[in-house]
Amino acid sequence: MENMVNIYLYGKKYEVPSNLTIMSAMEYAGYQLVRGVGCRCGFCGACATIYRIKGDRELKTCLACQTKVEDNMYIATLPFFPLVKQPYDIEKVKPTEQIMMQLYPEIYACIGCNACTKACTQGLNVMQYIAYAQRGEYEKCADESFDCVMCGVCSSRCPAEITHGQVGLLSRRLTGKYLSPETQHLLERVAEIENGDCEAALQDIMKKTAEELKEMYNNRDFEK
Amino acid sequence: MYSKEMLESIKKVEATREERIKAVLAGNHPRRMTAEEKEQVLLENHPDHIKEQFKELTIGPNKGEKVPLELADLLQANPRIKPSEIDLSKIDYDVDVLIIGGGGAGSAAAIMANENGADVMIVTKLRHGDANTMMAEGGIQAADKPNDSPAQHYLDVMGGGHFKNVPELVYKLVNDAPICIKWLNDLGVMFDKEPDGTMVTTHGGGTSRKRMHACKDYSGAEIMRVLRDEVQNRKIPVVDFTSAIEIIKDKDGKAAGAVLMNMETNEILIARAKTVVIATGGAGRMHYQGFPTSNHYGATADGLVLAYRAGAPLLYAHTLQYHPTGAAYPSQIFGALVTEKVRSIGAQLVNCDGEPFMYSLETRDVCASGVIRECRKGKGVDTFDGGKGVWLDSPMIDILHGEGTIEKRIPAMMRMYLKYGIDMRKQPILIYPTLHYQNGGIKIGENGMSDVPNLFVAGEAVGGIHGENRLMGNSLLDIIVFGRNAGVNAAKEAKSMNAPEGLTLGHVDSFIKEMADAGIVTDKVSPKLLPNYARKV
Ligand SMILES: Cc1cc2nc3c(=O)[nH]c(=O)nc-3n(C[C@H](O)[C@H](O)[C@H](O)COP(=O)(O)OP(=O)(O)OC[C@H]3O[C@@H](n4cnc5c(N)ncnc54)[C@H](O)[C@@H]3O)c2cc1C
Ligand code: SF4
Ligand code: SF4
Ligand code: FES
Numbered sequence: 001m002e003n004m005v006n007i008y009l010y011g012k013k014y015e016v017p018s019n020l021t022i023m024s025a026m027e028y029a030g031y032q033l034v035r036g037v038g039c040r041c042g043f044c045g046a047c048a049t050i051y052r053i054k055g056d057r058e059l060k061t062c063l064a065c066q067t068k069v070e071d072n073m074y075i076a077t078l079p080f081f082p083l084v085k086q087p088y089d090i091e092k093v094k095p096t097e098q099i100m101m102q103l104y105p106e107i108y109a110c111i112g113c114n115a116c117t118k119a120c121t122q123g124l125n126v127m128q129y130i131a132y133a134q135r136g137e138y139e140k141c142a143d144e145s146f147d148c149v150m151c152g153v154c155s156s157r158c159p160a161e162i163t164h165g166q167v168g169l170l171s172r173r174l175t176g177k178y179l180s181p182e183t184q185h186l187l188e189r190v191a192e193i194e195n196g197d198c199e200a201a202l203q204d205i206m207k208k209t210a211e212e213l214k215e216m217y218n219n220r221d222f223e224k
Numbered sequence: 225m226y227s228k229e230m231l232e233s234i235k236k237v238e239a240t241r242e243e244r245i246k247a248v249l250a251g252n253h254p255r256r257m258t259a260e261e262k263e264q265v266l267l268e269n270h271p272d273h274i275k276e277q278f279k280e281l282t283i284g285p286n287k288g289e290k291v292p293l294e295l296a297d298l299l300q301a302n303p304r305i306k307p308s309e310i311d312l313s314k315i316d317y318d319v320d321v322l323i324i325g326g327g328g329a330g331s332a333a334a335i336m337a338n339e340n341g342a343d344v345m346i347v348t349k350l351r352h353g354d355a356n357t358m359m360a361e362g363g364i365q366a367a368d369k370p371n372d373s374p375a376q377h378y379l380d381v382m383g384g385g386h387f388k389n390v391p392e393l394v395y396k397l398v399n400d401a402p403i404c405i406k407w408l409n410d411l412g413v414m415f416d417k418e419p420d421g422t423m424v425t426t427h428g429g430g431t432s433r434k435r436m437h438a439c440k441d442y443s444g445a446e447i448m449r450v451l452r453d454e455v456q457n458r459k460i461p462v463v464d465f466t467s468a469i470e471i472i473k474d475k476d477g478k479a480a481g482a483v484l485m486n487m488e489t490n491e492i493l494i495a496r497a498k499t500v501v502i503a504t505g506g507a508g509r510m511h512y513q514g515f516p517t518s519n520h521y522g523a524t525a526d527g528l529v530l531a532y533r534a535g536a537p538l539l540y541a542h543t544l545q546y547h548p549t550g551a552a553y554p555s556q557i558f559g560a561l562v563t564e565k566v567r568s569i570g571a572q573l574v575n576c577d578g579e580p581f582m583y584s585l586e587t588r589d590v591c592a593s594g595v596i597r598e599c600r601k602g603k604g605v606d607t608f609d610g611g612k613g614v615w616l617d618s619p620m621i622d623i624l625h626g627e628g629t630i631e632k633r634i635p636a637m638m639r640m641y642l643k644y645g646i647d648m649r650k651q652p653i654l655i656y657p658t659l660h661y662q663n664g665g666i667k668i669g670e671n672g673m674s675d676v677p678n679l680f681v682a683g684e685a686v687g688g689i690h691g692e693n694r695l696m697g698n699s700l701l702d703i704i705v706f707g708r709n710a711g712v713n714a715a716k717e718a719k720s721m722n723a724p725e726g727l728t729l730g731h732v733d734s735f736i737k738e739m740a741d742a743g744i745v746t747d748k749v750s751p752k753l754l755p756n757y758a759r760k761v
Contacts, residue, residue, distance in 0.1 A: 021556050024757070032758040034465070034487050038354030039520045041560050042640060043445050046354050066643055068556060087457045090412055123639075142414060146440065147635060150449065169453055173412030176450070180414065181421030189368040189402040198399065201375035206395060210387050217383035218259055220432040223371060224251070 005071040022049055022064035022075060036079035042066045045151030048078040048121065061119045061153045081152040083163045088170075095174040097136035104167050107134055109160040116154035116164055122147050126154050126164050133167050139179050141171035225554070225645040230654070233605050236578035237615050237652050244572060244580055245623055254572070254580045262590050269593035269600070271657075272543050272692075277513050283738045285537035285675070292512045295525060295541060299532050300739060301748035304469045305483060305492065307729035307736075312472065315496045317463070319345045320718035321711070322481060322497035324468040324527070327355030328444070328700065329683025330503035331451035332707030333714065337501075338458050342715035346455070346462045347484055347495065349504075349522045349753065353452045356505050356520050356684060357703060360444025361563035361636060362428065363436040364704075365697035366401035369425065372433040374398040381698060384430040384587050385663075385691020388540065392670050393689045397698065397705050404704040405437060413450050414439055426568045428696035430587040436697045441563055441634045444700060466493070467526065467753050471500065471534040471679065475726025479534065479679035483729070487753070496727065498718035499678045501710045502527040503703075506662040506684040509755040512544055515659040516559025526751035527685035531666045533735050536674035539687035540664030545694055548573075548591035550658025552613025554644045559658045562637060564588075564696045566616060569633055570624040574615040574652070575603035581614075589693045592657040605654055613654035622649055661699065663690050672710035678717060682710040 003018040007025060014029040023037060038046030047064035054072035064077060086103040093099050100107060107130055116126035125144055132141035145168030154164045192198055208216070226234065247253070257265065267273055279296040281287050291299065321337045323330045326348030337344040346352065367377040377398040382389055405423075409415060416424040416438050425434045439446035455462065465487040472494070474480035481496040504527030508519025517523070528538060549562040567573070567584045573591075575581045575598050582594040595614055598604060604612035622629050630638055630649050641648045665687035672680045683703040690698060 019555055024556075027757040028759050030758050030761040032754075032756065033521075034350075034754070037521050038350055039359045041359055041518070041520075041557075042636070043442075044351075044354050044358045044520070046351060066640075068644075085453075085456055087459060089457065090454065146414070146446075147442065147639075149445070169449060172414055172446075173450060173453065176412035176414040177410060180417055181419065183368075183409070183415075183417065183421045183423055185370060185422065186368045186402060186406055186409070190406050193374070193399060193402060198374045201373060202378060202395060202399060205375045205378050206391050213379070213382055213387055214259075217379055217387075220379065220383075223427070223433045 005069055007069050008074045010076055011074070016069060018069065020069055022067050022069055023047060025069045036064065036077040040065045043149060045149035046079065048151040048153045049075060050078055051075045061121055063121045063151065078153065078156060081156050083152055083155055083166065085163070085166050090173060090177060093174070095138055095178040100133055100136065100167070103170065104163065106160055106162050107167060110134070110162065111160060113159060115157040115159070119153050119157040121151050121153050122149060124148060129168055130162060130164060133171055138171040138174045141168060142175035145171065226651070230605060233576045234651060236576070237574050237617055240578040241617065241620065245620060248570070248624065254583045256583045257586060257590065262586070265593045265597055266589055269596040270589055271513050271515070271546055274513065278542060282742045282744065284532050285535060286541070291541045292544070294510045294512055295507070295528070297746070297748050298525065298529055298750040298752055300744050301746055301750040303533065303732050303736065304485065304749050307732045310483060310492065310729060312494060312727040312729070314494060316493040317345060317495040318723070319343050319495070319497050321499050321501065321714045322347070322495050323501045323503060324482060325503035325505060325683070326352040326462055326464070327503060327505050327683060327703070328357030328448055328451060329703035329707035330501065331455050332704050333501050333503060333682055333711035334455055334460050335451065335458065336708045336711030337715040338460055340712055340715035342718050344460055345495070346460065347466045347468060348462065348464055349467045349487060351464050352455070352462045353448050354520060354522065355448065356523060357444045357448045357700070359518070359520060359561065360700050361441040361561065362565045363426070363438035363443045363697045364405070364700040365428065365431070365435050365695070366405045366437060366701065367398060367433065367435050368402040368405060368423065369433070369435065372435055374401070376433055377401065377435065380431050381695065382691070384695040385693050387691065389691035390688040396670060396709070397689055397702055400705045401701055404701065404708070408447060408450070408704065411450050411454055413446055416440065426565065427585060428564055428568060429585045429591060430695045436568065438565070441565060441636045447700065467751070468530060469751060470729060470732055471530050472496070472727050472729060473534065473731055474724035475728065478677040478724065480724035480727055496724065498721055498724060499680060499714040501680040501682060501714050502531055502666065502685050503683045503707065504685050508659045511755070512659055515546060515657070516550060517659040518547060518550055518559060518561035519660070522754065524752040524755065525662065526753065527681065528665060529751040531674055531676070531679065531681065534676050534679060534731055536676045536679060537667050538664060539667040540692055541687060543663040543692040544659060545588055545661035545663050546592040546657040547660035548588055548595050548657050549616055549655040551653070552611060552656035553607045553654040555608050556644060557640060560640065561658065561660065562616060562653065562655055563634065565634055566618060566621070566637060569629065570621045571616050571618045572620060574617045576605045576614070577603065587693060587695065595655070595657055599656070607654060611656065613656040615652040616655045617652045618648040619650060619652060661694055663692055663694055671713045672706055673713065680710040680714045682707040
């Protein structure tokens with residue numbers, strides 16, 4: 001017999017096997033999910049969830065697909081959170097402090113309560129990456145926020161109404177486009193292709209018979 | 225947390241580790257299989273070769289060809305609507321280009337269609353970005369280094385696909401690869417780079433050059449969130465929680481829109497479009513042959529069903545990719561992907577006795593077959609519910625490349641296992657093949673169009689690019705190459721024509737008749753849209 005625990009989905013009690021994730025426990029309880037489920041693997045942030053263990057005051061947050069059920073867990077999913085996303089033109093923005101001030105001025109109202117970091121489902125140092133963004137240190141913000149799945153949980157807890165996920169994303173795009181070093185070998189290869197320099201070799205190999213190709217393939221040299 | 229038996233087996237893995245590491249450092253990897261050995265291991269063990277699991281289609285463009293049982297049942301199932309009950313004159317959305325599927329391919333197509341001046345809209349089943357693209361960890365291939373070339377890439381792709389690939393599509397894939405990497409880089413995708421800007425590239429199974437570009441092990445997520453942000457910046461409308469359930473045609477038999485269904489209210493909506501792009505992705509949630517899957521919740525082969533009913537032939541729909549390293553344990557992550565990168569950066573496949581039973585970076589089909597064979601031989605480790613797995617010796621990575629490598633290069637993997645009390649830096653992990661990728665799909669030409677005029681296809685829903693087996697890193701590449709391509713061509717086509725007239729679902733009526741004539745009686749409806757995991761209570 002499986003080990004069973006009691007959980008409360010939106011307040012209603014269900015008995016479910018203890019080795020299930022919150023997501024599969026909901027399905028075990030009979031829910032056919034449409035909202036609050038995406039990758040089922042911790043990458044998409046669709047399954048943000050809030051819970052509290054009976055007798056414990058603290059509200060905890062997690063991803064439902066990545067968290068095992070516990071006995072006496074009160075669970076509410078947060079499949080959508082009304083967040084702000086400011087449009088901008090990536091070709092026109094510059095990686096200066098100006099842009100954050102313009103798009104997300106609320107980050108300067110952070111009171112340093114650290115609720116975002118405590119709530120982060122990915123265990124990121126969210127308050128820190130917001131601090132980097134305030135200072136225009138976008139590369140640092142990009143690194144610190146890299147594993148963000150944009151689940152929105154931190155924003156749901158933030159008294160300053162900051163859209164952390166979007167701030168991180170903007171920092172990363174600025175970093176990727178403007179701050180990371182240029183890749184010379186990439187630029188060269190693209191120029192070669194556009195110049196038609198790779199064409200002859202490609203046309204040549206496309207003309208090979210299946211037998212000739214097989215021969216070449218089985219005798220390829222490998223980069224160590 | 226491992227069981228006692230597992231811990232016993234781990235001791236054997238640890239006992240041989242030092243020697244295995246010495247061998248690797250001396251350049252002596254376990255031997256690669258010969259061409260004959262590969263053929264044999266595939267024939268005897270690969271799920272694609274289990275005859276009873278396939279069925280001949282009796283209607284439609286691929287009549288007479290075999291596909292997996294589960295797919296045949298959906299390709300020859302009842303539509304969700306009765307055409308006579310649908311009012312096609314009540315148009316809810318009217319656009320130039322309709323894109324079905326908000327994953328990587330659909331988003332790339334939308335951006336390029338918008339760039340080319342078309343009025344474009346995306347409909348997607350779940351949220352924008354709840355897609356296989358978001359989950360790709362390993363990386364994206366492109367021949368952009370001096371020791372590499374598009375021709376060399378071509379050879380690897382063809383060989384990996386068992387020379388069944390459509391050459392013109394492979395040409396486009398490899399030739400456009402560096403251009404697409406640059407496009408992504410210029411959109412702000414953060415590729416792993418050396419301080420001087422050189423891309424950090426690694427091998428993937430079946431590559432002869434290190435051409436796998438990555439964004440840590442969030443490669444797909446990084447690409448997807450940037451593309452999604454760009455779609456939003458361009459104010460391209462995205463209708464989420466809405467699925468396409470049937471293609472609409474015009475009086476000339478060209479694709480001219482789709483019947484849509486709101487996933488929450490079941491409301492039926494009509495979208496008219498001058499051109500349509502199917503970018504619905506893969507089929508892991510079909511659970512072919514009972515395999516677990518690495519795919520997202522909405523991967524149910526819908527695009528194949530839509531296109532097939534509209535008369536578009538499929539190519540290689542009988543070949544699926546079983547990724548050799550799905551998580552075999554613990555049960556909570558059963559089937560979840562353990563990225564190939566774990567092997568690329570040094571972890572070996574090892575059996576229950578600690579023996580490295582094969583070269584760890586053979587192509588995926590060969591690798592998966594090798595793992596299945598090892599378990600059949602009794603050299604696997606028991607997992608749960610009668611399942612088996614073999615070890616992936618992850619602690620080798622930090623030993624080979626220095627402490628901190630796992631944390632830096634594959635943080636998502638590390639995090640996934642830590643949640644269940646397994647530290648892959650210290651202990652090996654248990655793996656078994658998982659249903660991962662739909663190699664086959666809808667047949668397209670170089671312009672991205674299927675055999676149905678104005679019906680374009682991009683991404684995992686396409687068949688032919690990868691022949692019978694895709695190599696790691698070529699799929700993220702193909703969704704960008706062919707997503708962009710479909711977007712450009714769908715926009716061009718749309719701009720050259722007037723709004724479609726004489727909208728019809730006549731092809732659906734014909735399909736229903738064809739089913740009846742072939743004596744097909746079934747209670748199945750398709751497209752499937754979502755798997756049903758709710759326990760019957
Ligand atoms: C875990 C994992 C790891 C991977 N790792 C790699 C890797 O390292 N390198 C690599 O190259 N490839 C990798 N792949 C493969 C690659 O990620 C996918 O093949 C690719 O991203 C597919 O992109 P797509 O846009 O075609 O489909 P998706 O990204 O799946 O998007 C399809 C979208 O269409 C929507 N949709 C489906 N049906 C309908 C419908 N009827 N109506 C409306 N919308 C619909 C879906 O909900 C989804 O949003 C990986 C795949 C997985 C699952
Ligand atoms: S930073 Fe916020 S949005 Fe990002 S993963 Fe953490 S909680 Fe979710
Ligand atoms: S929750 Fe908001 S206010 Fe508090 S530290 Fe985080 S960003 Fe600042
Ligand atoms: S479903 Fe994607 S993170 Fe949980």
